[in-house]
Amino acid sequence: MGFLDHFAFIAEALAHLSVGIPRTILLAVASLLIGFVLAIGVAAALLSQAFLPRWIANGYVYIFRSSPLLVQIFLIYYGSGQFRSLFESLGLWGLFREAWFCAILALALNTCAYQAVLIAGGLRAVPWGQIEAAQAVGMSRCRVFVTVAFPQALRHALPAYSNEVVLMIKATALASTITILEITGLAKQMASETYRPFEVFAAAGLVYIALNGAVAAGFTRGERFLRRNVAQRT
Amino acid sequence: MKNGLKTLLLAAPLCFMGIAQAQTQTVRIATEGAYAPYNFKDSSGKLVGFEIDLAAELCKRAALSCEVHEQAWDGIVPSLLANKYDAIMAAMNITEKREAVISFSRPYVKTPIRFVTTRKGTGADFVSSLPAITLEDIDATETAEIGKLSKLLAGKTIGVQAATAHEGFVKEHMKGATIKSYDKMDNMILDLTAGRIDVGYTSVTFLAPILKKTPDLVEFGPLMTGGQLGRGVAVGVRKTDTDLQKKFSAAIGGMLGDGSMSALAVKWFGIDISAK
Numbered sequence: 249m250g251f252l253d254h255f256a257f258i259a260e261a262l263a264h265l266s267v268g269i270p271r272t273i274l275l276a277v278a279s280l281l282i283g284f285v286l287a288i289g290v291a292a293a294l295l296s297q298a299f300l301p302r303w304i305a306n307g308y309v310y311i312f313r314s315s316p317l318l319v320q321i322f323l324i325y326y327g328s329g330q331f332r333s334l335f336e337s338l339g340l341w342g343l344f345r346e347a348w349f350c351a352i353l354a355l356a357l358n359t360c361a362y363q364a365v366l367i368a369g370g371l372r373a374v375p376w377g378q379i380e381a382a383q384a385v386g387m388s389r390c391r392v393f394v395t396v397a398f399p400q401a402l403r404h405a406l407p408a409y410s411n412e413v414v415l416m417i418k419a420t421a422l423a424s425t426i427t428i429l430e431i432t433g434l435a436k437q438m439a440s441e442t443y444r445p446f447e448v449f450a451a452a453g454l455v456y457i458a459l460n461g462a463v464a465a466g467f468t469r470g471e472r473f474l475r476r477n478v479a480q481r482t
Numbered sequence: 483m484k485n486g487l488k489t490l491l492l493a494a495p496l497c498f499m500g501i502a503q504a505q506t507q508t509v510r511i512a513t514e515g516a517y518a519p520y521n522f523k524d525s526s527g528k529l530v531g532f533e534i535d536l537a538a539e540l541c542k543r544a545a546l547s548c549e550v551h552e553q554a555w556d557g558i559v560p561s562l563l564a565n566k567y568d569a570i571m572a573a574m575n576i577t578e579k580r581e582a583v584i585s586f587s588r589p590y591v592k593t594p595i596r597f598v599t600t601r602k603g604t605g606a607d608f609v610s611s612l613p614a615i616t617l618e619d620i621d622a623t624e625t626a627e628i629g630k631l632s633k634l635l636a637g638k639t640i641g642v643q644a645a646t647a648h649e650g651f652v653k654e655h656m657k658g659a660t661i662k663s664y665d666k667m668d669n670m671i672l673d674l675t676a677g678r679i680d681v682g683y684t685s686v687t688f689l690a691p692i693l694k695k696t697p698d699l700v701e702f703g704p705l706m707t708g709g710q711l712g713r714g715v716a717v718g719v720r721k722t723d724t725d726l727q728k729k730f731s732a733a734i735g736g737m738l739g740d741g742s743m744s745a746l747a748v749k750w751f752g753i754d755i756s757a758k
């Protein structure tokens with residue numbers, strides 16, 4: 249087998265795996281967005297003065313950050329299969345029957361826990377004086393959150409956020425364990441058909457590297473945009 | 483002196499033959515030890531199973547002394563090539579890809595493939611007009627039977643093991659169906675009982691113990707063998723060991739001829755899957 253032959257086969261594998269790119273992106277984007285919306289609520293609960301919501305939010309974050317994502321995926325997918333009649337009586341089986349739904353649910357709940365901590369951290373970093381000042385000019389609590397606290401929290405959290413997005417894109421590979429043929433699923437299938445795992449997984453690795461390179465570039469631009477009004481130390 | 487030299491010349495080849503025989507006499511056979519009922523370990527950790535019994539009988543008939551060793555499936559072909567073992571008996575089907583690397587004896591068993599479903603599921607009331615289909619010589623009635631199955635499964639979801647001949651078969655013949663590939667067959671069974679797939683397509687030897695444990699599952703359709711599903715399970719040897727290959731083939735032929743292969747298959751699998 250010639251040296252060039254390996255490269256030729258990697259190119260062939262790249263073409264084959266490209267079918268999986270939209271599926272990987274869909275898994276990552278859907279779960280990140282759902283996770284984000286949920287995380288705002290969880291972050292608010294984490295910072296709440298009331299004991300019960302804070303306690304529940306802390307418990308949720310603790311559980312989802314301390315157990316492997318693979319275990320969460322198996323729990324949701326095979327676990328729901330075991331209690332099919334219960335899910336049927338709740339009218340939810342139509343959703344849980346689908347591997348796609350289970351994968352996005354597990355990924356979203358997982359990233360929600362991480363994002364909630366990031367957002368809560370960002371909110372804590374907003375100087376208290378600003379909040380007081382906003383309230384002093386008569387803004388409602390909701391308006392203070394939307395126009396003063398939250399945009400600044402996002403700016404604080406953004407560098408760590410890019411990390412979370414990269415982690416999620418890589419985490420979508422675990423969806424291949426529940427029959428979803430995204431990039432890794434297709435790669436596993438191709439490797440066992442061709443007996444050439446090296447070239448196939450090298451190609452899969454290249455696809456993820458390219459995707460995450462695009463994410464990193466996007467975040468650098470985003471950070472620059474959000475800092476456009478902040479004085480630059482030069 | 484002249485006589486002495488003659489004796490020496492005559493004796494020399496015999497002597498070498500003796501050495502050659504001594505070398506081939508201990509045949510090290512590799513098995514996986516994790517694929518019941520073909521080969522597995524009993525509660526004391528001893529290798530048992532259909533192929534362990536078969537190895538003993540084949541070696542007795544071929545006048546070989548054999549040792550059976552446990553070897554993980556991933557490395558079983560490489561370690562044969564590296565001279566760690568002399569033969570493989572590990573439920574290994576003859577395939578073109580494997581034949582590019584090693585040689586096979588004649589097959590000893592052929593594992594039939596069949597559809598499995600839930601008691602109330604698709605195909606549970608399917609009536610086969612044929613008990614079995616051999617795919618290498620499909621006739622009109624067999625084509626009709628496959629067509630009937632294909633029609634039944636159109637729009638349904640079939641679960642198969644990834645990168646197997648089974649997957650190839652359903653992709654080619656069950657065109658209207660959605661195919662879901664699993665890396666582990668246990669997961670396919672879980673999804674079948676959960677109703678995520680409509681039917682599964684896998685070997686009856688794998689299904690037998692599962693059907694016993696899970697009364698909700700039933701097999702249906704004809705037993706399928708041959709053709710693209712593989713030529714059967716055989717002993718694998720290095721390409722250079724043609725002598726050993728012939729000895730195994732002859733012994734297998736003997737066991738197939740006198741019915742002892744059938745008896746051994748019935749003992750371990752509950753059905754006669756001998757490669758007649």
